[in-house]
Amino acid sequence: MENKRVLLISFYNNKAMGVRCLEKALQTAGYEVFIIFFKNFNSMKPKMCTDKELSYLTDLIGVIEPSIIGLSVMSTFYLEAVLKVNSYIKDNYDIPVVWGGVYPSLFPEDCLKFSDYVVVGEGEHTIIELAKAIRDKKRVQAIKNLGYHTKDDVKINDVRALNEDPDEFGPPILGGDNKFAVDHDKVSFGDPQLNSTSYELAATKGCPFACSYCSSVNLRRLYKGKGKYIRYRSVSSVINELIDAKIKMKNLRYIRFWDEIFSDDEKWIREFCESYVKYINLPFEIWCHPLKVKKNVIQRLTQAGLHKVVMGIQSGSERILKDIFHRYEHTQDILKACNIFNECKVPEVVYDFILMNPFETEADLIETFELVRKIPRPFELQIHGLNFLPGTDIVQIALERNVVDYDKLNKIMFGTMEEQYSHYWGADQKNPKQNFWLSLIHLSQFNGLSTIADYLSVRSYRTIVTKVAALLYKVSRKLARIRHLYKKAGMLASSTIHQTVTGRRQRVQLKKAFTNYMQ
Ligand code: SF4
Incomplete structure (x- = not known):
């Protein structure tokens, strides 16, 4: 057989x-x-x-x-x-x-x-x-x-032309007894995703940018001359995937779009928002790029339930952004995007930074501090180190500029999982000046602490000043963790109340809508 x-x-x-x-x-x-x-x-x-x-x-x-x-x-x-x-x-x-x-x-x-x-x-x-x-x-x-x-x-073999229809096979399959999870020394039967409170999906394929530390650009190069790289799924396919998730996942409270950069196509957004409110109506999260943030789009998305935006800023130094990271936005573009999130009252805004990397000088860190101080609050900072992924452009840049030697790079790229993650979180950087500015940058996300950060930033660099900064950094990291958990609990609670009120009635309507789509 x-x-x-x-x-x-x-x-x-x-x-x-x-x-x-x-x-x-x-x-x-x-x-x-x-x-x-x-x-x-x-x-x-x-x-x-x-x-x-x-x-x-x-x-x-x-x-x-x-x-x-x-x-x-x-x-x-x-x-x-x-x-x-x-x-x-x-x-x-x-x-x-x-x-x-x-x-x-x-x-x-x-x-x-x-x-x-x-x-x-x-x-x-x-x-x-x-x-x-x-x-x-x-x-x-x-x-x-x-x-x-x-x-x-x-x-x-050569790659085939890109499939222009990202909906060709339809949404992925959620659930089913063909799935197993192995973890914590045991096996669980069935799809582990069904018990989750969140569902992840992507509405687009491909990213238009070329950041040197990311493999997205290398993948795009594989397909040079092989068709359109950025492709949008149809709104109906995205919504039907979510309807399916909503029917099958009884604890579903939150949607995460893992598109490298969420669509800013206004027609697509309008259609998406209308259907999302009608059928899904759950808080959701997207990733943005400073050059792709439009006020009318963010406004619409917020009205449709946008709860959280994560935007990569990476550095406040234009030298690092352009020469090292191959990101061509200026600091005024970054601030413009931050102001839009603030004006549209997006409930949670997270900015990603890649700090503590071997290319960075003290002057670069000071520029980052100055940029962060101009960003309107509230926001959260997600600060991590630079991870050298094999094949990415930044590996070559590091070798050419002699900032890391070949053996060390290989150790970083092919180290154990623990070593790679420790590098990612910047745990192996020990430069006291870097640590000082890192502390001040981190403090800047909190109302009271940001004033202290300003005060410390103009003091001359002495042991006592660095000790105070380091101590406050410890406090602010704890605060950041508590704030994160508090916000998450608040979001889940309000989503649960909303679902309890509207849930059963809506599930019947959803089943009808989904059956129609499948026919
Ligand atoms: S914007 Fe994000 S996904 Fe796109 S290249 Fe840069 S890091 Fe990669």
């Missing part, structure tokens, strides 16, 4: 949007798909998988008996775990393994040292064709986007 079972494994990510899209594509093509969510996300205290978890995984594979196993390798953060799983599979089974995700797309040859195949770029059609070739015992040489072994080498 032909084996049409495909197993997909995601790492440290129960949401796994990309894996769920592959599931949908394979299922549409007639395959029986299983997903194992191998360990869940934890950016603060990530833990390596245990032998027990690996043995559960191996047992599950034995029960499923797939004809092919796909490993989702998003970045090198989890490479250590991916390699362990890969070798467990190889030691115990004779099943072809294919790697897909950002890292295999940028380094297919390196990944083929461990896997049988790699998928480069967008993988829906490739995984279908590969599964078919394996099932029918056919050759794989003609499959686009595929990397494979030849007799004495490896071959990476």
